[in-house]
Amino acid sequence: MTDASELAAFAALLADRTRAAMCLALLDGRAWTAGELATHAGVARSTATGHLDRLIGGGLLVEARQGRHRYVRLADPSVAGLLEDISARLEPVTPPARGLRAATADAALRRGRTCYDHLAGRLGVxxxxxxxxxxxxxxxxxxxxxxxxxxWLIDRLGVAPAQLKAGRRPLARACLDWTERRPHLGGLAGARVCETFLTRGWVNRIGSGRAVRVTPSGRSALRELLGLTDLD
Amino acid sequence: MTDASELAAFAALLADRTRAAMCLALLDGRAWTAGELATHAGVARSTATGHLDRLIGGGLLVEARQGRHRYVRLADPSVAGLLEDISARLEPVTPPARGLRAATADAALRRGRTCYDHLAGRLGVxxxxxxxxxxxxxxxxxxxxxxxxxxWLIDRLGVAPAQLKAGRRPLARACLDWTERRPHLGGLAGARVCETFLTRGWVNRIGSGRAVRVTPSGRSALRELLGLTDLD
DNA sequence: CGAAAGGTTCGGTGGGGACCGAAGTGTCGC
DNA sequence: GCGACACTTCGGTCCCCACCGAACCTTTCG
Known part of the structure; x- marks a missing residue:
């Protein structure tokens, strides 16, 4: 039986603005350095060190030390799933009015992005x-x-059958899209689709963030494979 | 985009032993009074009042005032789902050695229980x-x-078709069972099944907790409907 | 080898919030 | 109407923890 202290201890990991910001940043599925996360969250490096220790100790993150860098990423896809589930609850109202810069960044994210390891935004939906x-x-x-x-995944998309063996992770998973307010495909299948699209150059990342863009070759591939025409 | 403060504020609701204990207690799907929750969590009533205010303010709980009582329950099934999802993460190792009393209570819970509004334990699986x-x-x-x-749900179990209209809630949902470590049926269908079993007297609650027991009539009904023979 | 950069350790500060008991408000039963 | 009961409000205490800067360690690069 789950005991209250455990639940509280786990929730406490996310119950801090700085740690929450770190986890949300890591939802892009990539590894960040401690310094990057410190800057992103707006705290001193020394402060970030402590937070990362806690998040790693709590099993939300894992680290990989390389030379003078400390890379951290989400411990596993289930963590991302959990964060997505919680975030989905928090978006009942749309925040208004922001600057132009934020607006254009938002527009790109709305158009297409990765959600941990699968596709989201209008593209994903x-x-x-x-x-x-x-x-x-x-x-x-x-x-x-x-x-x-x-x-289709195996023959048309060229996914290796072994890559679809579900362990604990479900093959398909509905992931509520923040911007579209409708579910998009997550889970193992969602991850394989996204991976394939990226490696084939059908979509690529814009800058260093989570936003992605469909390439010209991607456009024709998606038209041929799925009959998708009006992307954007 | 979810902002870190919101996530942190939400997590903070659960990041306290007392509030966590209250939420877990409410996972039985029923309404508790403020005093009951205070006793259950082991704090003064005045302390409980403050916690309930926060949980209700945060949208996790809803209240119904009746005379001198303040009844609270989980705001909606999605809250229960979220709590289940988080709890599922927290059970990687089984805690050992407890007293006999705890052990027998545990045995009953392992055999069959409700998980918010659907069946869990060996029975659920x-x-x-x-x-x-x-x-x-x-x-x-x-x-x-x-x-x-x-x-089957409509014809054999007698569920009204209108009762299966999925709103935001998925018809079927895999809910990881704490004790069995395997998924059982949650979601709308799981709730209807559990509801039917209870109203027909096929299972009933043991005492005031979450544990349930299959009745003799339930035993024959389940054998006939689903070919289930060895319950226990 | 020395300088620069990423990360960690350590002490000190400050604020938020969890807690209780006592007093107060509203409801129920006799 | 008078107690008993359920809950709330208030004041006060205390502890936890997020934060920073300064000093330090380690790796990289010139």
Whole structure:
């Protein structure tokens, strides 16, 4: 039985503005250095050290030391899933009015981004809808990849069958999209799709953030594979 | 975009032993009075008042005042889902050695219990497996109720079709079982199944906790409906 | 080798919040 | 109407922890 102290201790990891900002930043699925996270969160490096110790001790993050750098990333996809689930609860109201710079950055993120290791934003939702429309994904009762969907992933997308072996992670998972307010495809299948799109150069990252952009070759590939035409 | 302060503020609601204990107690899906929760958590009533104010203000709980009582319960099923998701992360190791009393209480909980509003424990997992074996539930890629499953719920179990209209809540949802370490059926369908079992007297609650027991009539009903024989 | 850069350790400061008991408000039962 | 009861408000105490800067260690680069 879960005991209250454990739950409280776990929640306390996120119950601090600085640590929360770090975790949200790491939702991009990549490894950040301690210094980067300190700057991002707006605290001194010494402060960041302590926070990272706690987050790693609590099992939310893992670290990799390389030379004078300390790289940290989310411990595993389930952590990302949990953060997404919690964040999804927090977006009932839209925050208003910000500067132009924030607005354009937001526009790019709204158009397409990674959500930990899968696609999100209009792009992610569009792909999800196309998969559903083609009978490759079933949204009727929870998210599920259909038999045709598995075939499509292997034959058309070139995913190795071994890469679809679900361990603890579900093959398909509905991930509520912050900006679109509708679910997009997460889970193992979502990760494989995103990975394939990136390695084939169909989408690439804009700068160093989470935003992504569909390339010209991606545009034709998506049209051919999924009948997606009006991206943007 | 979720901002770090919001996430931290939300997490802070659970980042206290007393508030966490209250939320976990409320996972039984019923309404508790402020005094009961104070006793349960081991704090003064005045302290409990403050905590309940915060939890209600944060949207985790809702209250209903009746005369001199203040009843509170979880705000909605998604809160329960979130708590379950987080709790599931916290159970990697089994705590050892406790007294006999705790052990027997645990045994009852392991055998069968409610998990917010659906069935859990060996009973919950057994029902889930039986549904899957009968082709009523599809676990291949995420949880999904099959067409046959919907028919079964309506025709065999007598669930009103309107009761299966999914709003935001998914029809089927995999909920990781603490004791069995395997998923059982949650979501709307899980809730309807549990509700039906309780109202028909197929299972009833043991005392005032979350533990449930299969009745003799439930035993024959489950054998007939799902071919379940060895419950326990 | 020396300087620069990333990270850590350590002491000191300050604020938030968890707690209690006592007194106060509203409701129920006799 | 008078106690008993459930809950709330208030004042006061105390501890935890987030933060910083300065000194220090370690790696990298010229």
């Amino acid at each position: 569009a792909v999800t809808d196309a998969l559903t429309g083609a009978g490759l994904l079933d949204q009727a009762g929870g998210f599920a990849v259909t038999g045709d969907g598995v075939t | 057994a029902v889930t497996d039986a549904l899957t074996g009968a082709g009523l539930l599809d676990q291949a890629g995420g949880f999904a109720v099959t067409g046959d499953g919907v028919t």
